[in-house]
Amino acid sequence: MSRGIGEFEPVQAVIPEWAAVLVALVTQLGDVWFLSLFVGLIYWFHAEKREDAAVIVGFTLAGLALISALKHVFSLPRPGEPLVAIETLPWILQPLYEATAMAGGYGFPSGHALMTTIVYLGLAHRLSISTHRRRFAGAGIGIAAVCFSRIALGVHYLVDVVAGVAVGIAFLLCAERLLARYSIDHGTGAFALAIVAGTVNLVVSGVDANSVSLLGAALGAFGGWQLVVLGRHVCAADRPSDAVRPLVVRGVFAAGALAPLAVAIDEFHLFSLPARGAVRGVVLAAFVTVPVMKHSERAQRFWTALVFWTTMAALGLRFLLSPTTWRRGLTLGRQYGVRLRSWIRPET
Structure with missing residues (x-):
């Protein structure tokens, strides 16, 4: 039974063939590599809000596990409605289009829609760049563009992207409420959610x-x-x-x-x-x-000292547990034992 409502024909009809590659590039705004790079750069270089960035990293990992589990639970196929036949494109653009526009695996819900919702709305909520309204407006535009591109490329039905956005919003609301409820740093809570989601995904998807x-x-x-x-x-x-x-x-x-x-x-x-x-x-x-x-200079000094003493302790433990050390110790023990007995009982 098809999940479609005839959405492909009116959407794909307004997109000229020469713009197919542009649509494929737009969809990369919701791809795993782009979102991971984007969130990673924010975590590394936005030191003032590093804990908030860590929360988004945790949410990203949890979202990836969540979408993988959901796809395996529903196991629904993708539509077969490509925007253009790859053979009709110039040969120089065919590899780019194939790498960016083609998709495999299950189709429901849309992973791009879910992940862009989690990452972009999460960043809009957590970070303090520009104004609150502009952040959420930008996040909404990015999510809408990615969702439109998934339908236009023919790799998702409308219901797939709607479900992806809905699940992403529900996840964010539940996750933020959990983090606000418990007295633990938010980074730890977000990464703990990622572990829980990863474990569930391991069980569900095999x-x-x-x-x-x-x-x-x-x-x-x-x-x-x-x-x-x-x-x-x-x-x-x-x-x-x-x-x-x-x-x-x-x-x-x-x-x-x-x-x-x-x-x-x-x-x-x-x-x-x-x-x-x-x-x-x-x-x-x-x-x-x-x-x-x-x-952090203090953190550098701390970690240098920690690594040094941990290394020294490991080397010392390795030396103590080495068979050569024990054999040498037993040999020395016997030698000193002989000397001690000869001192206590001198030969007459």
Whole structure:
């Protein structure tokens, strides 16, 4: 049964063939690579609102897991109504159009519509650039442009993009209410939501490359953010005793998130599915942590000291647990034992 209401013919009729590539480029405003790059740049370079940017990073990861799970739950196909036949385009534009306008997988709801809603409305709500009205107007224009392009390209029905926008708005409202309700920093809450969504996606869609990567990324981002918050607490502490509680709490959170990634990398082949997901998680943990260290002198000193003493402790533990060390210790023990006995009982 088709989900369409005859929306393709009137929309595609007003778009000339030469504009097909332009429509395909517009749809990239809602593609994963563009949204990830956009949010990542804001997180790295907008230091004054870094926690709000971290929330959007967490929402982005959660949204990607959510749309993947929903697509697998409904398993509805895409329409077969391309805007233009790729063979009719000039040969030099065909690879670009194929890379930007073609889509595979399930069609309901629209991932582009859902993700642009989460990212653009989330940024409009969280950031303080320009005025409140202009931010939301810009977000609305971006969402509308992406939704229109998905219908025009023939890769989604109207109901797909409407459902995507509706789910995105519902997710934002619920997520913001949860963050406001609980007394925990919003970055931690957002990344925790990403872990929950990633786990649900792993169960619903099966253990495939996408679901494993999303869960690994969520764990890595959560662990990295705990290190960021830990560094802030330690740097702001006036006395060592003030840093004990955050050191324990954030340390446990970070270890709980990063330990599965370390185990996956250590136990599985580097190119296996769990190891690839874990590597993505480690990369995202570094991505979350590095810009904070870069822009804070006190954080740099703290992390330098932490890395130094952690490395020294690891080397010392490795030395103590080495079989060579134990054999050398036993040999020295026997030698000193012989000397001690000869001293206590001298030969007559």
